Amino acid sequence: MGRLAKQHEETELVVVGAGLAGVCAAIAAARRGIRVTLIEKESSPGGMAAGLRHRFMCGLFTNSASAPRKYLNRGLTEEVCRQVSSRKAPVKMGKVWLLPYDPDRLMIVLHALLTRERNIQVSYGSKVISCSLQAGSIQSVQYSCFGKLCQFNAAVFIDAGVGILLDKCKAFIPLDPLKRQMSGFAVEMDGVPWDDDLSFRVPYVLYQAVQREALPLYARWTVVMPCAEKGRLYLKLSLPAMGGLPLAGQTAMAIVRILRQKISAFSSAKIVWQAPDVFSRDVDRLDGRYVFKDNDLLVGKKFSDAVVKGSWPMEFWDLKRGPQYRYLNGDHYELPLRSLRANKVFNLFSAGRSVSAEPGAQASLRVGGLCLATGEAAGNAAVDYLKNASVTE
Numbered sequence: 001m002g003r004l005a006k007q008h009e010e011t012e013l014v015v016v017g018a019g020l021a022g023v024c025a026a027i028a029a030a031r032r033g034i035r036v037t038l039i040e041k042e043s044s045p046g047g048m049a050a051g052l053r054h055r056f057m058c059g060l061f062t063n064s065a066s067a068p069r070k071y072l073n074r075g076l077t078e079e080v081c082r083q084v085s086s087r088k089a090p091v092k093m094g095k096v097w098l099l100p101y102d103p104d105r106l107m108i109v110l111h112a113l114l115t116r117e118r119n120i121q122v123s124y125g126s127k128v129i130s131c132s133l134q135a136g137s138i139q140s141v142q143y144s145c146f147g148k149l150c151q152f153n154a155a156v157f158i159d160a161g162v163g164i165l166l167d168k169c170k171a172f173i174p175l176d177p178l179k180r181q182m183s184g185f186a187v188e189m190d191g192v193p194w195d196d197d198l199s200f201r202v203p204y205v206l207y208q209a210v211q212r213e214a215l216p217l218y219a220r221w222t223v224v225m226p227c228a229e230k231g232r233l234y235l236k237l238s239l240p241a242m243g244g245l246p247l248a249g250q251t252a253m254a255i256v257r258i259l260r261q262k263i264s265a266f267s268s269a270k271i272v273w274q275a276p277d278v279f280s281r282d283v284d285r286l287d288g289r290y291v292f293k294d295n296d297l298l299v300g301k302k303f304s305d306a307v308v309k310g311s312w313p314m315e316f317w318d319l320k321r322g323p324q325y326r327y328l329n330g331d332h333y334e335l336p337l338r339s340l341r342a343n344k345v346f347n348l349f350s351a352g353r354s355v356s357a358e359p360g361a362q363a364s365l366r367v368g369g370l371c372l373a374t375g376e377a378a379g380n381a382a383v384d385y386l387k388n389a390s391v392t393e
């Protein structure tokens with residue numbers, strides 16, 4: 001794994017957050033010869049994709065009728081996905097194509113990729129708490145590490161799906177509380193022999209329990225799927241945006257109680273794993289040089305400074321109505337580089353969930369495959385900025 005950071009150092013690029021976006025941003029920049037420090041508050045990479053143990057990488061392909069042969073975004077997105085998935089071909093669910101992958105492999109692959117890069121220094125267990133801004137540019141970030149306050153000075157900074165730098169520099173578009181998506185939590189259960197009927201029976205039983213007020217409305221949007229291990233099953237729960245771990249735990253227990261009562265396959269099922277936290281689908285977004293519009297996505301708009309291609313629909317998890325999908329008209333949309341660059345802070349870029357976009361567009365750009373791609377694009381943009389090359393002003 002990357003070398004351990006010292007207490008007070010100089011680097012060229014600081015990337016905050018080692019989720020899918022941050023790892024790709026760091027690797028893209030390091031491979032172009034830049035010294036990168038990746039700061040992560042947890043002890044391993046992967047962010048919420050690792051924390052929630054998703055089974056499918058979304059946002060990698062167009063929504064074509066036949067199986068897509070090419071990744072929309074090649075480069076690091078394809079490199080990571082080919083290593084985490086043993087499947088060469090995607091699978092179709094509804095109108096979209098997804099890549100099944102092994103969640104246990106994700107963290108191993110990200111670790112291995114980071115370790116290979118000599119230009120990357122990873123500082124795990126380090127929580128960024130603030131940054132110093134001078135004459136419109138960030139000078140340094142301050143972070144706490146094992147109770148000590150440390151600092152990194154750098155020339156350019158990437159906030160990778162975290163929001164802390166955007167917040168401290170007041171470079172964000174606040175989330176509209178009425179347009180917040182539900183948060184997510186997951187558990188795995190053992191002792192449930194999988195049967196394809198369960199993917200219909202579980203939602204039906206939960207729907208009935210909500211109707212008779214034995215469960216809260218949001219329990220209805222729980223998704224069930226089998227794990228690779230025999231007899232093991234994965235439940236992905238959605239919760240009110242501000243719901244914390246106690247609510248998540250109570251909801252999971254209530255759901256399991258109902259399933260045990262109503263479906264015989266669950267009679268001896270028990271929870272054997274739970275996500276370490278409740279994860280938010282949205283976050284304050286960058287006040288960027290271009291705010292990517294919902295309509296840009298729907299019409300499949302193209303840009304001269306495009307850096308990422310997307311085809312994933314707006315997938316908006318509404319508290320009352322559940323998941324709402326709106327598909328784009330056309331093959332794909334493009335995201336411009338300007339949506340990764342701060343409007344008023346000169347040396348700040350963003351990637352992953354916090355790129356500059358309207359809420360509906362963010363509900364597409366936030367999926368794993370597109371976080372990988374915006375991460376790589378932000379890493380490249382930061383290098384171009386450092387080299388004073390072709391960054392669009």
Ligand SMILES: Cc1cc2nc3c(=O)[nH]c(=O)nc-3n(C[C@H](O)[C@H](O)[C@H](O)COP(=O)(O)OP(=O)(O)OC[C@H]3O[C@@H](n4cnc5c(N)ncnc54)[C@H](O)[C@@H]3O)c2cc1C
Binds near residue numbers: 042056
């Ligand atoms: C319930 C739910 C289900 C989902 N299902 C899928 C799915 O099936 N397929 C799919 O492709 N996508 C799915 N997604 C979306 C996808 O997982 C995430 O949007 C994506 O992984 C976000 O990546 P990121 O790198 O932008 O951010 P994150 O993964 O959030 O990474 C940010 C990192 O920053 C770290 N961090 C935070 N604050 C600080 C700080 N102050 N200092 C230092 N480090 C910090 C965090 O620990 C984290 O590691 C789902 C999301 C949710 C919420």
